[in-house]
Amino acid sequence: MVQRTLRVLVVDDSKLIQTLISDLLEETSDIEVIATASDGKEAVRLARSLKPDLITLDVQMPKMDGLETLDAILSEQAIPVIMVSATTQLGGQITLEALDRGAIDYIAKPEGLKEAETILRTELIRRIRMVGNTDVNKVLTMRRERAQKRKERRDKLGLSNETKPVPQPISTEKLPVSDKCIALGISTGGPPALASMLEVLPDSLPPLVIVQHMPANFTKAFANRLNSLSRVNVKEAETGDVLLPGHAYLAPGGKHLEIVRNGAKGGKLLVRDGDFVSGHRPSVDVMMSSAVKVYQDRLLGVIMTGMGRDGSDGCGEIKAAGGYVLGQDEATSDVYGMNKVAYLAGNVDRQFSLDEAAATITAQVRRMWGAATVS
Numbered sequence: 001m002v003q004r005t006l007r008v009l010v011v012d013d014s015k016l017i018q019t020l021i022s023d024l025l026e027e028t029s030d031i032e033v034i035a036t037a038s039d040g041k042e043a044v045r046l047a048r049s050l051k052p053d054l055i056t057l058d059v060q061m062p063k064m065d066g067l068e069t070l071d072a073i074l075s076e077q078a079i080p081v082i083m084v085s086a087t088t089q090l091g092g093q094i095t096l097e098a099l100d101r102g103a104i105d106y107i108a109k110p111e112g113l114k115e116a117e118t119i120l121r122t123e124l125i126r127r128i129r130m131v132g133n134t135d136v137n138k139v140l141t142m143r144r145e146r147a148q149k150r151k152e153r154r155d156k157l158g159l160s161n162e163t164k165p166v167p168q169p170i171s172t173e174k175l176p177v178s179d180k181c182i183a184l185g186i187s188t189g190g191p192p193a194l195a196s197m198l199e200v201l202p203d204s205l206p207p208l209v210i211v212q213h214m215p216a217n218f219t220k221a222f223a224n225r226l227n228s229l230s231r232v233n234v235k236e237a238e239t240g241d242v243l244l245p246g247h248a249y250l251a252p253g254g255k256h257l258e259i260v261r262n263g264a265k266g267g268k269l270l271v272r273d274g275d276f277v278s279g280h281r282p283s284v285d286v287m288m289s290s291a292v293k294v295y296q297d298r299l300l301g302v303i304m305t306g307m308g309r310d311g312s313d314g315c316g317e318i319k320a321a322g323g324y325v326l327g328q329d330e331a332t333s334d335v336y337g338m339n340k341v342a343y344l345a346g347n348v349d350r351q352f353s354l355d356e357a358a359a360t361i362t363a364q365v366r367r368m369w370g371a372a373t374v375s
Contacts, residue, residue, distance in 0.1 A: 003301035040064025078136035092218035108215035185284030187306025189334025207243035216254035278310035288314025297322030315347035
């Protein structure tokens with residue numbers, strides 16, 4: 001079978017980054033850079049005339065910024081777009097907005113030539129190969145439908161985009177879930193999927209620990225965004241955080257997150273450096289493996305959309321310890337990768353659709369730990 005060559009349009013206002021990306025991509029046999037553009041207007045024109053298989057798109061550019069350019073391109077063609085973002089809080093916020101609007105994935109722009117080899121050669125090429133054949137129409141349709149449902153829910157409650165839903169008046173100290181935990185791993189397609197799920201997740205569940213593959217500086221903005229739309233209290237994880245019901249803890253980008261024992265049955269968090277595990281830092285496998293040591297059979301694992309295989313081994317450990325694992329299905333995954341590997345390995349007990357994620361997790365908590373634990 002002849003390998004298909006992916007035709008890529010590189011868009012960046014920095015000639016240096018243009019050259020770095022183009023030169024590294026041209027070294028591969030299955031990727032061809034068909035053109036470069038330095039601003040959004042030129043990018044829209046070239047996308048229209050050349051119809052590339054994929055676009056790498058700078059976030060901050062003159063004439064038209066990355067968001068305007070993304071909207072203009074996707075309004076004409078369903079092309080996979082990978083955002084190339086500066087590693088700043090602002091860059092992270094804009095990138096999250098781009099993912100909501102239909103960008104498939106993103107990478108952090110290297111801050112120097114030393115980082116370019118790792119970030120561009122390893123990460124960008126891998127992501128291009130993974131998402132180059134993505135069904136963008138399917139992804140766009142799913143995200144737009146969820147965005148519309150989110151708007152309708154908030155309108156019905158009289159909430160603006162900036163207003164956090166009011167938690168139900170529940171005394172979490174009396175709920176028998178403080179000695180349980182939900183460990184969730186997710187990657188490509190994760191930010192919009194998590195937003196969709198957390199917006200309707202009740203705040204009476206066990207502590208939720210999340211590993212979303214993200215660069216440093218992006219996770220703070222992402223945690224704040226999730227917190228603004230969720231009944232659950234969401235924060236970027238810090239060493240020493242005690243795991244509490246009704247709270248979610250997001251692993252900081254570029255750091256491993258572990259759960260360590262706190263008292264007889266509870267847990268607290270440890271953020272640390274370390275080698276990449278399963279190709280990632282933070283790693284889902286690292287987090288889930290540590291959770292098993294603390295919670296044993298009092299643990300619910302969740303594995304969702306994302307490329308690669310990170311999380312499969314951790315899901316296997318959860319099952320072996322007597323816990324239960326839910327996996328997102330293929331139909332509602334942007335990339336059926338991590339969750340597919342875990343499912344085919346027999347490390348997933350049951351699959352769920354993203355639209356039913358919150359209800360499925362809530363029902364499983366009831367089944368495992370009693371109806372009185374959830375409301």
